[in-house]
Amino acid sequence: MSDKLINATNLxxxxxxxxxxxxxxxxxSRGEVVGFLGPNGxxxxxxxxxxxxxxxxxxxxxxxNNINLKSDPLKAKEYIGYLPEGAPSYSDMxxxxxxxxxxxxxxxxxxxxxxxxxxxxxxxxxxxxxxxxIETLSKGFKRRVGIAQALxxxxxxxxxxxxxxxxxxxxxxxxxxxxKRISTNKAIVISTHILEEVEAxxxxxxxxSNGKLLANDTPKNLENKxxxxxxxxxxxxxxxxNIFSKEIKSLLKYDDVKIxxxxxxxxxxLVSDSKKNPNLNTVLKQISKLxxxxxxxxxxxxxxxxxxxxxxxxxxxx
Amino acid sequence: xxxxxxxxxxILDRELKGYFRTPLASIFLLVFLALSSGMTFFLGRFFERDxxxxxxxxxxxxxxxxxxxxxxxxxxxxxxxxxGTIELLITLPVTNTQLVVGKFLASWIFTLIALILTMPxxxxxxxxGEPDNHVxxxxxxxxxxxxxxxxxxxxxxxxxxKNQVIAFIISSISGFVLIMAGFNLxxxxxxxxxxxxxxxxxxxxxxxxxxxxxxxGVFDLSTLVFFxxxxxxxxxxxxxxxxxxxxx
Numbered sequence: 001m002s003d004k005l006i007n008a009t010n011l012x013x014x015x016x017x018x019x020x021x022x023x024x025x026x027x028x029s030r031g032e033v034v035g036f037l038g039p040n041g042x043x044x045x046x047x048x049x050x051x052x053x054x055x056x057x058x059x060x061x062x063x064x065n066n067i068n069l070k071s072d073p074l075k076a077k078e079y080i081g082y083l084p085e086g087a088p089s090y091s092d093m094x095x096x097x098x099x100x101x102x103x104x105x106x107x108x109x110x111x112x113x114x115x116x117x118x119x120x121x122x123x124x125x126x127x128x129x130x131x132x133x134i135e136t137l138s139k140g141f142k143r144r145v146g147i148a149q150a151l152x153x154x155x156x157x158x159x160x161x162x163x164x165x166x167x168x169x170x171x172x173x174x175x176x177x178x179x180k181r182i183s184t185n186k187a188i189v190i191s192t193h194i195l196e197e198v199e200a201x202x203x204x205x206x207x208x209s210n211g212k213l214l215a216n217d218t219p220k221n222l223e224n225k226x227x228x229x230x231x232x233x234x235x236x237x238x239x240x241x242n243i244f245s246k247e248i249k250s251l252l253k254y255d256d257v258k259i260x261x262x263x264x265x266x267x268x269x270l271v272s273d274s275k276k277n278p279n280l281n282t283v284l285k286q287i288s289k290l291x292x293x294x295x296x297x298x299x300x301x302x303x304x305x306x307x308x309x310x311x312x313x314x315x316x317x318x
Numbered sequence: 319x320x321x322x323x324x325x326x327x328x329i330l331d332r333e334l335k336g337y338f339r340t341p342l343a344s345i346f347l348l349v350f351l352a353l354s355s356g357m358t359f360f361l362g363r364f365f366e367r368d369x370x371x372x373x374x375x376x377x378x379x380x381x382x383x384x385x386x387x388x389x390x391x392x393x394x395x396x397x398x399x400x401x402g403t404i405e406l407l408i409t410l411p412v413t414n415t416q417l418v419v420g421k422f423l424a425s426w427i428f429t430l431i432a433l434i435l436t437m438p439x440x441x442x443x444x445x446x447g448e449p450d451n452h453v454x455x456x457x458x459x460x461x462x463x464x465x466x467x468x469x470x471x472x473x474x475x476x477x478x479x480k481n482q483v484i485a486f487i488i489s490s491i492s493g494f495v496l497i498m499a500g501f502n503l504x505x506x507x508x509x510x511x512x513x514x515x516x517x518x519x520x521x522x523x524x525x526x527x528x529x530x531x532x533x534x535g536v537f538d539l540s541t542l543v544f545f546x547x548x549x550x551x552x553x554x555x556x557x558x559x560x561x562x563x564x565x566x
Contacts, residue, residue: 052409055565077411084409088402090332092339104328105410107321149406 035202087146091135329420388489391472453535460532470552500524
């Protein structure tokens with residue numbers, strides 16, 4: 001028995017000649033929030049559709065809470081809450097009726113259904129819209145209704161396809177807080193284009209492009225892996241004019257020294273060398289001779305966004 | 319089994335209430351009642367015939383259903399596919415068969431409501447004379463059964479497309495073919511080049527020939543088997559189409 005709530009191996013899916021998902025392995029344990037990242041058409045939604053049982057993979061196996069999705073789909077689907085892309089719902093129904101319909105289909109009895117409906121109204125802030133037809137709701141509220149239907153049976157596994165797409169910054173913030181709140185006892189997979197979302201809520205980032213899994217690690221590890229150790233960045237609180245700039249460059253014995261004005265009172269020195277990585281201690285000692293006041297010194301940080309671009313563009317060029 | 323039926327019922331309940339959530343139900347019922355009465359009294363010459371029966375009423379049903387059943391059934395799957403809610407449905411712990419049967423039964427029950435609302439005509443004919451109520455009851459049942467076959471056909475074809483208008487058109491055309499299969503004009507054209515058994519088969523597929531027998535009060539097993547197997551076949555194909563076309 002595996003403690004993985006989702007365990008998918010060698011997933012492959014083609015549409016005619018187009019390979020949408022190509023041998024992807026993915027496992028998610030309880031308490032994990034996995035961010036699914038990738039450009040449009042990378043295969044994120046197709047993978048999610050396979051994990052929820054909407055699409056059957058051409059190859060590979062999916063176990064949901066140790067239940068084979070192919071051989072016992074009805075049992076496996078009971079553990080999953082799913083928000084499809086665009087949060088579709090029956091727009092002519094009122095919120096209460098729609099959630100009640102999904103709850104009943106999920107097998108909740110009258111008692112637990114009314115409890116869960118009340119919890120959803122409070123937890124997802126749907127009270128004021130409770131008796132309104134879904135078609136009259138704003139995009140933000142429609143998305144909340146979508147989340148509520150995915151959560152109505154308190155599933156162990158949540159699969160959310162672009163849960164914050166189209167929301168305003170406040171709504172996005174709310175949605176992320178909600179995901180964080182409920183993530184402790186669930187396995188959650190969210191797909192997104194927004195990298196800050198992954199940094200904010202995900203314990204693991206999975207990068208996918210052209211149907212292939214390119215990276216699968218914590219956002220922190222990915223940053224460390226892609227840390228640019230060739231460029232040393234030193235921020236100083238001094239004004240640096242042209243003459244002073246030349247003096248610094250001649251003192252530091254490295255191939256490339258750039259000095260950029262950060263703001264009115266600070267400058268940043270970018271030190272790199274084609275032959276060897278610059279040594280932080282040596283550089284600091286050298287610039288202390290020039291009485292520069294160092295505020296910050298580190299190897300240049302690479303954002304998750306740059307990592308994403310690097311990885312996916314490398315894959316595309318192949 | 320209880321759970322299986324329960325979920326089919328939940329689908330049925332949502333669909334049936336869905337008809338009444340929009341003006342669709344009232345418009346449909348109004349049009350159905352207006353057309354069925356209009357055809358009975360004006361085209362069917364109900365009073366001029368001077369006979370205490372409902373032949374003038376029932377004989378128009380195949381033609382009425384040819385347009386109205388696709389209007390009821392066109393949204394069943396086309397709308398789910400267009401709005402993306404099919405993804406919600408398929409990922410719920412239910413089988414495609416439960417979904418297809420639940421939706422079909424909802425539309426069939428809605429048609430039953432429409433037929434029940436025409437009962438004042440039955441009362442009228444009883445007030446005016448002494449009709450054979452046994453024949454009328456059989457005709458009502460036969461009409462509902464035929465409506466079921468039209469609806470199953472529409473439900474099946476609506477799974478082919480995301481567009482309700484296209485679903486309506488292809489369902490009406492297919493229904494027209496199934497009605498016309500019983501016409502002498504069609505049969506004689508086929509008879510001229512094909513063996514007898516083909517003509518017989520085509521004739522036996524006709525909604526019209528089966529329904530005309532029912533109107534005369536003859537409800538034999540072959541008619542029951544024809545309509546029921548037509549419904550089951552269409553729903554079976556419907557289940558397969560949902561499976562194949564869901565992600566298109």
